[in-house]
Amino acid sequence: MTARNVLVRGLLVGLLAGLAAFLVAHEVGEPHVETAIALEEAASAADPAAEAADEPEEEVTEVSRPVQRTWGLLTGTVAIGVVLGGFVALLSAAAIGRLGRLTAVQTTGLVAAIGFVAYSLVPFLKYPATPPAVGSGDTIGSRTSDYFLLVLVSVVAALAAVQLARALADRFGGLRASMAGVAAYVVVAGVAAALLPTVNEVGAFPADTLWSFRVSSLLTLTTLWAVIGAGLVLSVDRLARAERAVAERRALAASL
């Protein structure tokens, strides 16, 4: 198993995960995006002042809606899938053989699970996905920086928690060390989430559409991570088997 071996598989698995996430996003999420855009257009048509304020942005639409919800969406999910697949692969390659007695397969599965929680799930709990028409254009700068700050803190805290668990494992055993790591992560991520500003720009947006959109977004993210995790675990399993077979042949040859 080499860094290159695992990374290449991570990128391919990420590509597949992006395709799967696109299917879920397109089938489950897009209807709610369309509902939100229809509401947004109805609202700006009813309010001429808002229309005038939006005009410079609205008038220069370069990509049509049918393209945005198909090829555009596909580009985005595949790009993020490849990036996350690559990261899970590199982090797995770094973690394999370094997490106590965990096998290569177990380590890879754990890295993907931690990645889902730290990169997607925990940031979602503080800053859930919003459909079009919910976020204000005036706050996009601060919303973007707050979101990425939380993602950064969450991911760094998860990496630090794993290192903490590794450091404690010799003295307290794997179970207690892992629990300490989880607790440390929860405290750091919780404090960061509590300190960062809360965003509430929902206004009069219908709650049922908002809820359905958020569920579909979480489903898209879960699909992305699940396919990355499952695909990379299977790839690493094959690599590990091949390696064991080579080692057994070598041992046999040496014993003759």
Added chain:
Amino acid sequence: MAHTAATPEIATPATPAIPIRDLGPWAVFFGLFAAVVVFFVSANQGGVSVPSGTAVHEWVHDARHLLGYPCH
């Protein structure tokens, strides 16, 4: 001869680790690629876009919303 073959069979073979220095170049190369991609998908708001205009912003617009990145 017998003792060399017996040792690996008794101990559970440890999972071999990849040396960190072998990971470094891949991590740097991939980190740069990832930063560019994530910037274009999630943070490119038109105002700071490299190809001027909002085409990239609009192209991946729905993915940004459905993958939970902040947008309008």
